[in-house]
Amino acid sequence: MPLTSNSSIVAWWPRGSWAKAVAFKRGAVPIRRLRDLHKLAGIWSMALLAVLVATGVLLALPAVVQAILAPTAMPVPVAAAGKGTRAPIVRALAAAQRALPDGRVVFFDVPTDLAAPIRVRLQVPGDPHARFAGSFVFVDQRSARVLAVHDLRRGNAGSAVNAWVRTLHDGTVGGLSTRILAVATGLVPAILFVTGFLHWRRRRTVR
Secondary structure (H helix, E strand, C coil): CHHHHHHHHHHHCCCCCHHHHCCCCCCCCHHHHHHHHHHHHHHHHHHHHHHHHHHHHHHHCHHHHHHHCCCCCCCCCCCCCCCCCCCCHHHHHHHHHHHCCCCEEEEEECCCCCCCCEEEEEECCCCCCCCCCCEEEEECCCCCCEEEEECHHHCCHHHHHHCCHHHHHHCHHHCHHHHHHHHHHHHHHHHHHHHHHHHHHHHHHHC
């Protein structure tokens, strides 16, 4: 995607009038209108596509996130060895809520291995994503004791930036309107492919 985007910018870059470069000529022949549609779809979506691509790379490649942003590491607590049964999940959630009293529980994960802690994800004030919040509380399955807390607000600058990656990628940053915009932007590459292919085929036919 970055390679094709850069090559498209080079091919489009105006050698003369900028007004003509960003204009859509309605009365032109079909091949010219097709070219203008392809050109304008790429120009007006360029910045949004760059955001989608960049955030998509960060979501797909955690190693890149570590290399670029270096967010505060997530704790990896282990429950103390022992015997016993799993405590009621209500107790575990209550303990997590006490650890982050201003947080909203988003979801929790209960491993089958009792030695692995329950992981409770919470959204705290200032966390931009309601579904994929960035704060966690780890609770012992047997005793319902809090083993570790990962509060997004206490993370470094990389953690703060990383919290916005998914929000920007899925468009939840501005509610329904930006989510629709994100979906529409995601369809732009398909539009560019179709219009580019049709333009190429028409030019071959003319020749």
